[in-house]
Amino acid sequence: MILYTKPLGKWRYYSLQVVLLPDEPTYRATKQNYRMAENRTELNQIGEFGLIDRIQKQFSMQNPTSVLGIGDDAAIMDAGNDYLLVTTDMLLEGIHFDLSYMPLQHLGYKAVAVNVSDIAAMNGKPEQITIGLALSNRFSVEAIDALYSGIHAACENYKVDLVGGDTTASASGLVISITAMGRVAKDKVVKRSTAKNNDIICVTGDLGASYMGLQVLEREKQVFLTNPEMQPDLEKYEYLVGRQLKPEARMDIVHELADKNIVPTSMIDISDGLASELMHLGKNSNLGVKIFEENVPIDSMTYETAIEFKLDPITCALNGGEDYELLFTISPADHEKLKNHPDIHFIGHMHSNTQQNVMVTKQQTVVPLKAQGWNHFKSFE
Numbered sequence: 029m030i031l032y033t034k035p036l037g038k039w040r041y042y043s044l045q046v047v048l049l050p051d052e053p054t055y056r057a058t059k060q061n062y063r064m065a066e067n068r069t070e071l072n073q074i075g076e077f078g079l080i081d082r083i084q085k086q087f088s089m090q091n092p093t094s095v096l097g098i099g100d101d102a103a104i105m106d107a108g109n110d111y112l113l114v115t116t117d118m119l120l121e122g123i124h125f126d127l128s129y130m131p132l133q134h135l136g137y138k139a140v141a142v143n144v145s146d147i148a149a150m151n152g153k154p155e156q157i158t159i160g161l162a163l164s165n166r167f168s169v170e171a172i173d174a175l176y177s178g179i180h181a182a183c184e185n186y187k188v189d190l191v192g193g194d195t196t197a198s199a200s201g202l203v204i205s206i207t208a209m210g211r212v213a214k215d216k217v218v219k220r221s222t223a224k225n226n227d228i229i230c231v232t233g234d235l236g237a238s239y240m241g242l243q244v245l246e247r248e249k250q251v252f253l254t255n256p257e258m259q260p261d262l263e264k265y266e267y268l269v270g271r272q273l274k275p276e277a278r279m280d281i282v283h284e285l286a287d288k289n290i291v292p293t294s295m296i297d298i299s300d301g302l303a304s305e306l307m308h309l310g311k312n313s314n315l316g317v318k319i320f321e322e323n324v325p326i327d328s329m330t331y332e333t334a335i336e337f338k339l340d341p342i343t344c345a346l347n348g349g350e351d352y353e354l355l356f357t358i359s360p361a362d363h364e365k366l367k368n369h370p371d372i373h374f375i376g377h378m379h380s381n382t383q384q385n386v387m388v389t390k391q392q393t394v395v396p397l398k399a400q401g402w403n404h405f406k407s408f409e
């Protein structure tokens with residue numbers, strides 16, 4: 029495809045579907061964009077991961093310093109003695125957060141934490157961030173101060189420096205896009221693709237709490253909308269709501285593993301849900317995964333609240349997402365060093381059959397793992 033060899037020419041009006049929604053009324057489009065409409069594939073047909081694969085296939089590395097590109101939690105660049113790590117995560121109002129229950133301070137904190145989590149997933153330490161911000165005049169100076177006070181708190185906590193960014197107007201919602209840069213010794217970097225057959229699968233903390241926190245916040249919002257006199261009843265669900273509104277990146281685990289002289293054989297952070305991330309480790313390492321339901325860590329509050337919401341707790345843990353815990357594999361030889369760790373759980377192992385990504389249920393039934401992840405394109409359906 030030859031891009032921009034000719035000037036775009038005169039704008040013309042087309043009343044047909046173009047690059048946006050099919051039901052878009054009259055849309056102004058260039059001839060090139062109009063032609064795209066004739067051969068249109070819906071984004072939800074390939075999903076987020078399909079789209080990323082498609083983008084990845086179109087690019088090859090041109091610089092020897094680009095050690096690892098698209099496909100892991102962060103890119104790896106050769107910086108001489110060390111590797112430099114770079115990752116970007118974007119949060120959009122209406123898609124990733126709802127300002128009716130997400131305080132701006134927390135949003136700022138979370139936007140940094142989710143990026144630090146991707147650096148942690150490479151076994152690296154974060155050092156700098158840059159911030160891209162799109163704002164409308166709905167937001168006051170005080171609101172932006174609040175957002176940045178959360179960003180500041182996260183920078184202090186994770187010892188990262190805010191070194192730049194970009195600010196622009198937005199037609200409606202708030203967009204916050206953060207790029208984090210980190211560093212790791214060359215022999216300590218951990219990818220998604222390097223798990224070995226029989227390695228033990230480990231997960232930190234507990235899972236599903238953030239998702240249940242979101243369910244509680246959504247329910248209280250609906251209650252408030254029907255009856256504004258009602259005060260939200262969140263006290264009982266404090267842990268869950270906290271996990272949704274103020275997640276932490278597990279840098280503590282990165283430091284502890286280093287202290288114990290353990291380099292995981294592969295690692296990923298859990299943003300889309302345990303099942304989805306397990307499939308990434310399996311696919312990228314060319315192995316299968318087998319986990320045991322009884323070993324998947326679920327907090328009692330998550331469990332009880334899932335039941336209250338008529339949800340299956342294990343489904344919340346497998347597919348809920350936004351846990352920002354670390355999922356990693358270790359060589360069986362390292363198990364001894366970690367076996368008494370209170371916050372690391374051994375949930376299964378890697379095996380050689382790439383077709384078998386399974387969970388053994390509490391009833392000893394073997395069920396296939398399904399990676400739902402988050403498909404934001406669903407909202408276009």
Ligand code: ADP
Nearest residue numbers: 080083097098099100101102103116117146299
């Ligand atoms: P994570 O959940 O760890 O943030 P993602 O699933 O968002 O990872 O991204 C997976 C990989 O795809 C990463 O290497 C990321 O840099 C890359 N990626 C995501 N979106 C794009 C894009 N629009 N263009 C190029 N690379 C992308």
Ligand code: MG
Nearest residue numbers: 101146297299
């Ligand atoms: Mg990640």
